[in-house]
Amino acid sequence: MAPLPHAAGGGARMSAAIEVRGLAKRYRDVVALAGVDLTVPQGTVHGLLGHNGAGKTTLVDVLATRARPSAGTARVAGLDVVRQARHVRRRIGLTGQYASIDEQLGGRDNLVLLARLLGARRAEARARADELLQLFGLTASATRPARTYSGGMRRRLDLAAALVNGPRVILLDEPTTGLDPAGRLDLWRIVRALVQDGAAVLLTTQYLDEADRLSDTITVLSRGRVVAGGTPAELKHRVGRRSATVRFAAAADLEAAGRALRRGGFRPAPAGERRAVTVPVERAGELAALVRVLDDAGLEPDELLVADPTLDEVYLALMSDPAATPEAVR
Ligand SMILES: Nc1ncnc2c1ncn2[C@@H]1O[C@H](COP(=O)(O)OP(=O)(O)OP(=O)(O)O)[C@@H](O)[C@H]1O
Ligand SMILES: [Mg+2]
Numbered sequence: 001m002a003p004l005p006h007a008a009g010g011g012a013r014m015s016a017a018i019e020v021r022g023l024a025k026r027y028r029d030v031v032a033l034a035g036v037d038l039t040v041p042q043g044t045v046h047g048l049l050g051h052n053g054a055g056k057t058t059l060v061d062v063l064a065t066r067a068r069p070s071a072g073t074a075r076v077a078g079l080d081v082v083r084q085a086r087h088v089r090r091r092i093g094l095t096g097q098y099a100s101i102d103e104q105l106g107g108r109d110n111l112v113l114l115a116r117l118l119g120a121r122r123a124e125a126r127a128r129a130d131e132l133l134q135l136f137g138l139t140a141s142a143t144r145p146a147r148t149y150s151g152g153m154r155r156r157l158d159l160a161a162a163l164v165n166g167p168r169v170i171l172l173d174e175p176t177t178g179l180d181p182a183g184r185l186d187l188w189r190i191v192r193a194l195v196q197d198g199a200a201v202l203l204t205t206q207y208l209d210e211a212d213r214l215s216d217t218i219t220v221l222s223r224g225r226v227v228a229g230g231t232p233a234e235l236k237h238r239v240g241r242r243s244a245t246v247r248f249a250a251a252a253d254l255e256a257a258g259r260a261l262r263r264g265g266f267r268p269a270p271a272g273e274r275r276a277v278t279v280p281v282e283r284a285g286e287l288a289a290l291v292r293v294l295d296d297a298g299l300e301p302d303e304l305l306v307a308d309p310t311l312d313e314v315y316l317a318l319m320s321d322p323a324a325t326p327e328a329v330r
Pocket of ligand 1: 027030031032050051052053054055056057058059
């Protein structure tokens with residue numbers, strides 16, 4: 001991908017793309033954010049996870065200067081979101097409200113118009129529009145009215161519109177909700193390209209596999225607080241467990257294996273599939289010991305699979321573990 005032109009750098013080059021400290025946001029009696037800290041370096045993707053109502057959109061809204069924090073600070077591209085809101089808005093790419101798409105205009109005209117509004121010359125605006133249409137696979141539908149676009153095409157045009165100003169900080173609130181699998185993959189490809197090019201992306205998602213594949217770092221919010229953070233690998237390591245799934249052809253073997261494993265000091269649990277158990281194998285040598293236990297019992301599994309925890313497991317553990325409830329963390 002050709003490098004995108006960027007908004008003017010200013011004096012903020014040395015600071016993180018997003019820097020949030022003690023951020024709180026209260027809507028009357030609802031505490032949407034209750035003291036959030038977050039740092040996103042330039043050139044990285046940060047995934048924001050959390051249950052419905054955890055405060056993800058509120059955080060995006062504060063960063064986008066759409067909501068005013070009740071306490072704490074937030075800086076985007078080195079600029080304060082309250083005191084320098086106008087400058088912040090010029091530096092960010094934001095899907096949704098900001099990028100107003102004219103339904104009657106085609107994708108190209110929409111993008112050209114936006115680029116012109118942002119101060120580009122005619123030829124520059126056209127070039128920018130064509131580059132974005134290409135990037136988002138909208139070239140073939142560039143001239144038909146946006147109102148005829150499918151949901152996925154709309155979403156891509158919306159994101160393209162958010163990138164017209166070549167933002168260094170891009171805020172995406174559930175960007176792939178409603179996209180088909182190909183559309184999701186396309187969006188991931190685009191996000192990676194943007195980040196490779198030096199942009200920082202903050203992305204909220206309900207898809208844990210998406211956060212896992214795309215994010216350099218992740219923050220998990222619960223009830224307005226940070227309950228976990230780190231790289232996907234760190235999160236899995238901290239909360240989840242490496243486990244072996246052992247499958248047998250016969251149900252009787254499965255029962256015998258359960259008994260033998262418990263005798264051997266293992267803690268087998270029903271796996272999510274037929275005739276299989278899952279056994280945590282965290283320490284070195286535990287896997288070999290497991291195989292020995294089964295062998296000694298004369299049991300030969302049909303299949304033995306060792307896997308690291310998925311982010312789903314980490315997330316579910318975080319949400320169900322009372323030790324990880326917001327109060328206990330900070
Ligand atoms: N404008 C508002 N006025 C009053 N309460 C609000 C407002 N916006 C958000 N809230 C409340 O703040 C809390 C956090 O909402 P937010 O939209 O940030 O959650 P979220 O993590 O984005 O959830 P979801 O996954 O459903 O999108 C919720 O309790 C919500 O009802
Ligand atoms: Mg939301």
